[in-house]
Amino acid sequence: MSGYWDPHIERMPLEDLHALQEDRLKSVVRYVYDHSAFYRRRFKEAGVEPSDIRTLADVSKLPFTRKVDLRDNYPTGMFSAPRSQVVRYHVSSGTTGKPTVVGYTKGDIETWSESLARALTSIGLDSDDVVQVGYGYGLFTGGLGLHYGAERMGATVLPVGTGNTERQIELMQDLETTAIACTPSYFLHIMEVAEKMGVSIKKDTKLKTGIFGAEPWSLETRKRIEDATGINAYDIYGTSEISGPLFTECHVKKGIHVWADMFLTEVLDPKTDEPVEDGETGELVFTTLHKFALPLIRYRIGDLSIMNSEPCECGRTHPRIMRILGRTDDMLIIRGINVFPSQVEAVLMNISEVGDHWEILVDRKGPLDMMTVRVELTSAGFSDKIGDLIKLKKKISKELKGVLNIAAEVDLVEPGTIPRSMGKAKRVTDNRKV
Amino acid sequence: MSEIKQISLFVENRPGRTAKVAKTLSDAGVNIRALTIAEAGDFGVIRMVLDDPEKGYKVLKENAFTVSMTDVLAVEMKDTPGGLYEIVNTLGQSHVNVDYAYAFVTAKAQRAMLILRVDDIAKARQVLSEKNVKIATKEEIQAI
Numbered sequence: 364m365s366g367y368w369d370p371h372i373e374r375m376p377l378e379d380l381h382a383l384q385e386d387r388l389k390s391v392v393r394y395v396y397d398h399s400a401f402y403r404r405r406f407k408e409a410g411v412e413p414s415d416i417r418t419l420a421d422v423s424k425l426p427f428t429r430k431v432d433l434r435d436n437y438p439t440g441m442f443s444a445p446r447s448q449v450v451r452y453h454v455s456s457g458t459t460g461k462p463t464v465v466g467y468t469k470g471d472i473e474t475w476s477e478s479l480a481r482a483l484t485s486i487g488l489d490s491d492d493v494v495q496v497g498y499g500y501g502l503f504t505g506g507l508g509l510h511y512g513a514e515r516m517g518a519t520v521l522p523v524g525t526g527n528t529e530r531q532i533e534l535m536q537d538l539e540t541t542a543i544a545c546t547p548s549y550f551l552h553i554m555e556v557a558e559k560m561g562v563s564i565k566k567d568t569k570l571k572t573g574i575f576g577a578e579p580w581s582l583e584t585r586k587r588i589e590d591a592t593g594i595n596a597y598d599i600y601g602t603s604e605i606s607g608p609l610f611t612e613c614h615v616k617k618g619i620h621v622w623a624d625m626f627l628t629e630v631l632d633p634k635t636d637e638p639v640e641d642g643e644t645g646e647l648v649f650t651t652l653h654k655f656a657l658p659l660i661r662y663r664i665g666d667l668s669i670m671n672s673e674p675c676e677c678g679r680t681h682p683r684i685m686r687i688l689g690r691t692d693d694m695l696i697i698r699g700i701n702v703f704p705s706q707v708e709a710v711l712m713n714i715s716e717v718g719d720h721w722e723i724l725v726d727r728k729g730p731l732d733m734m735t736v737r738v739e740l741t742s743a744g745f746s747d748k749i750g751d752l753i754k755l756k757k758k759i760s761k762e763l764k765g766v767l768n769i770a771a772e773v774d775l776v777e778p779g780t781i782p783r784s785m786g787k788a789k790r791v792t793d794n795r796k797v
Numbered sequence: 798m799s800e801i802k803q804i805s806l807f808v809e810n811r812p813g814r815t816a817k818v819a820k821t822l823s824d825a826g827v828n829i830r831a832l833t834i835a836e837a838g839d840f841g842v843i844r845m846v847l848d849d850p851e852k853g854y855k856v857l858k859e860n861a862f863t864v865s866m867t868d869v870l871a872v873e874m875k876d877t878p879g880g881l882y883e884i885v886n887t888l889g890q891s892h893v894n895v896d897y898a899y900a901f902v903t904a905k906a907q908r909a910m911l912i913l914r915v916d917d918i919a920k921a922r923q924v925l926s927e928k929n930v931k932i933a934t935k936e937e938i939q940a941i
Contacts, residue, residue, distance in 0.1 A: 559861075740807050745863045747805030747844060747914075748896060749837045775840050777809050779861045 368484035368516060369477070372624055373679045380623050380680055385419050387652035388627060392416045392425065395658050398443035401436055402660060422627060422650065427636075428662045433463040433604065444468055444656040454502040455603050465504075465603050466656040472511065474653050475606040478622055479512020485613035485620065485677065486572060486597050488542055490517030493569075495535060497545030497553075498577065499786050500524045504607025505577055509544045512608075518542075525549065525785035528556045535568050542572035544599070544608075547580040547588070548788035551719040554591060555783075564592040574599050576608060578787045579687050579705040583712030587719060598686060602664055605649050610684075615676045618683025625653050628682060629661070630670045633691070641672050646691070647684065665691040695725060695791065697732045700769050704790045707736060707771075710762050716744020716755055720781040725793040732795065735772040736763060739781055799935055800868035800918060802850040806843040807863035810836060818843060818862070825856040830941055831912055833899040844899070846871070846912055848939050869914050870921055871933040876902065876909045884911060884930060891924040893917050903941055 367373045375383070393413040395402040406412065409426040416424065433441060442449070449466040456462065467475070488494065494513040498505030506524055513520045521538055523531050525545070531553060534540070543550065550573055557564055564570055573588065576599035588596045600619050601609035605626065610619045621628045630645035631638055639645035647666045651658045669685040689703035696702070704723060711717045718739035726733045738759065746752065752775060759773045782789070808814045815834065822829060828848040835842045847853040850866065857864045874880040881900075888895060896914040903910055910933065915921045922932060 740863050742858070742863050742865060745805070745807050745865050747803075747842050747865055747867055749835050749842055752807070752840065752842070753837060775807070777807060777814075777861075778863055780809070 366484065366489075367678070368481040372622075373481060373485075373681065375624075375680055377674070377680055381419060383624055384627055384652060387624070388419060388422060388650065389413070389416055391650070391652055391654075391658050392660065394655070395443050395660060399441060399658075401432070401441045402443075405660075419627070422629065422661065423638075425650075425661050427648070428659050430463065430604070430663075430665070433465075434461045437461055438464040439466065441659075442466055442657050449656050451507075453504045453507075453603055453607065456503070463604065465606075467606070468656045471606070471654050471656050474625060475508060475609065476511040476515040478606070478609045478625055479509065479611075480516035481622065482599070482609070482611040482613075482620070483513060483516050483518070483542075483574070485679070486574070486595070486611055487614050488513075488516065488518055488572060492518045492541045492572075493521060493539055494518045495521040495523055495531070495540040495543045497523055497525060497531060497543055497549060498608075503786070504601075504603040505544075505786075508601070508607035508609075509574070513544075528553055528785075529560060532557050532560060532562055532568075535570060536562065539569045541569050542574060543570060544574040546577050546784070546787055547575040547584055547596075548578065548720075548784050549786065550575060550588060550596075551584075552783040552785070554588070555719070564594070570594050573597065574611060576600055576611075579689050579693070579703075579708075581705055581709040581712055582686065583709050584719075587712055600684070600687060602666075604659060604662055604664070605651055606654065613675060613677040613679060617675065618671050618685050620675065620679055620681045620683055623681045626650065627652055628670065628684065630668065630684075633667075641670055644669050644688065667691065693791070695723070695734075695793065697725060697734050697769055700767065702734070702767050702769065706766055707763065708790075710766050711736070711738055711759070714759060714762065716741060717759065718778055720783065721790070722781050723791045725791065725795055727795045733772065734769065735774055737774045737776050737781060739778045740775045741778070801846065801871050801912075801933070801935055801938055802854075803867045803869040803912065803914070804845045804847055804850055804853050804857065805865050805867055806845075806857065808841050808843055810839050810841055815843065817860075818857070821856055821860050821862075822847070822853055825852060827853040827856065830938060831899065831901040831910070833897075835897070844897075844912075846938060848941075867914060868918055869912050870918060870925075871938055872911045872913060872925060873908045873931040873933060874900065874911045880909065881911065883928070884913075884925065887924055887928050887930070888913075888915065888921055891920060893921045893924065 396413045448468045451467045496509045500506030573596040585596045597612045599611045627650040629648040633646045667688040672682045674680045689705045718741045721738045724735040756773045763771045830846040832845045894916040898913045900911045
């Protein structure tokens with residue numbers, strides 16, 4: 364049974380936690396109003412003054428912040444702290460548009476590390492663990508974020524970064540790595556390479572914990588990883604705009620604890636912007652309560668999730684968000700129907716004949732959108748009778764249709780055909796001309 | 798009686814795939830006795846009888862092919878009109894279903910060899926033996 368990193372704050376009675384949030388909300392609103400020209404203008408446009416924010420419920424009076432605001436104010440137009448106080452930048456890759464720049468004060472880096480130290484402790488890690496950080500180091504927040512968090516809780520960090528997979532596996536054995544943090548798709552690749560090298564993760568390594576995120580992944584993939592390697596795989600969540608990776612599930616694996624002293628988390632109906640009830644799906648909106656270089660007010664990340672505010676079996680009182688359904692940016696609209704790649708993954712990973720790697724191709728034939736799902740056939744799923752393979756294709760198609768409500772063409776391909784990724788997997792290629 | 802192991806491979810229907818299979822086996826010094834390719838649009842199945850099926854299976858697997866081993870019968874067939882009829886008629890009358898079959902002529906050439914995958918291999922062996930059809934052993938296939 365794992366302990367707590369900061370038992371006082373992690374188990375704080377809800378009443379006290381809400382009082383703390385209220386204090387911090389008032390402070391951050393005053394702070395951005397006084398220090399960020401962007402927010403002063405934004406508040407004035409919305410007709411709201413810092414003094415209007417008296418209770419937590421008053422958050423609804425505040426205007427939203429969106430990714431486009433960060434882009435429009437590129438590079439540092441939204442910062443609240445002067446450069447003399449900023450100790451680090453991270454920059455998003457800009458795959459979906461212009462890059463965005465985020466910044467941290469010394470205190471922000473500490474808060475970020477503290478958040479992960481709590482999270483890593485909650486999955487049972489401590490100073491005896493060796494944490495292999497297989498996220499990209501550099502401009503991406505994943506590598507350095509995990510690095511600082513794991514160091515803060517006293518673990519030994521192995522900063523391998525991405526790529527060089529065979530060396531990762533050798534080091535994992537030689538330095539007795541007990542936990543690895545990387546994207547789930549990269550870990551699947553590590554599993555595959557280990558198998559080729561004749562290394563059994565279960566028997567030949569000390570790995571017991573995986574911390575996987577930076578892309579949505581399904582419970583079915585978790586089951587596959589855990590069954591194949593004997594490790595416990597935990598979901599990690601965060602995005603660079605609010606620091607980077609911040610929160611994980613606890614050892615109970617029933618949702619991701621979002622630290623309420625650091626963030627105010629709302630779940631809103633994307634159509635009405637009204638809060639949804641606990642247990643209902645909505646869009647996550649974060650207000651940073653303890654961040655000073657680039658505090659964000661009601662930041663709409665575009666991720667869909669479900670909140671559970673009940674205290675957890677693990678004793679922590681901080682609310683939990685359920686596995687991310689997908690980012691609205693990742694959503695495909697095919698023949699007018701919304702499709703999340705994570706739904707496709709959940710279907711595929713439940714079919715034993717299908718390998719761990721897959722991709723979606725979208726094309727337009729005449730007026731019609733066509734979705735093709737390419738899956739690798741496993742040796743276990745291979746029957747040398749053509750009829751069985753055709754039946755398998757039909758079965759996959761049928762199960763996809765059952766979940767997605769649209770027909771998808773299924774291509775069976777040879778193992779190793781679908782590109783492996785070291786970082787965030789590129790699962791979708793959309794060839795439609797707009 | 799140990800059955801003859803046929804090696805089957807899943808291959809995508811694109812240029813060079815069969816060449817890759819042939820090269821992998823050639824590099825390992827494995828000889829192909831018989832081969833057939835069945836295709837179904839964008840993919841196909843290659844089925845082969847090899848002189849050393851265990852080794853062939855291993856090297857193909859190492860080269861990341863989707864591969865399986867299947868028990869098949871290798872039946873000697875008169876290389877004259879009616880040779881095939883005699884065999885499949887015997888199986889049909891005994892309600893043994895043939896999933897697929899392919900034939901090759903051996904170097905000795907008086908007889909052709911028919912590779913059969915059936916739904917009931919034991920029964921097929923029995924009814925064919927009763928008709929004095931010669932069924933090749935693993936060793937015989939290896940020695941061709």
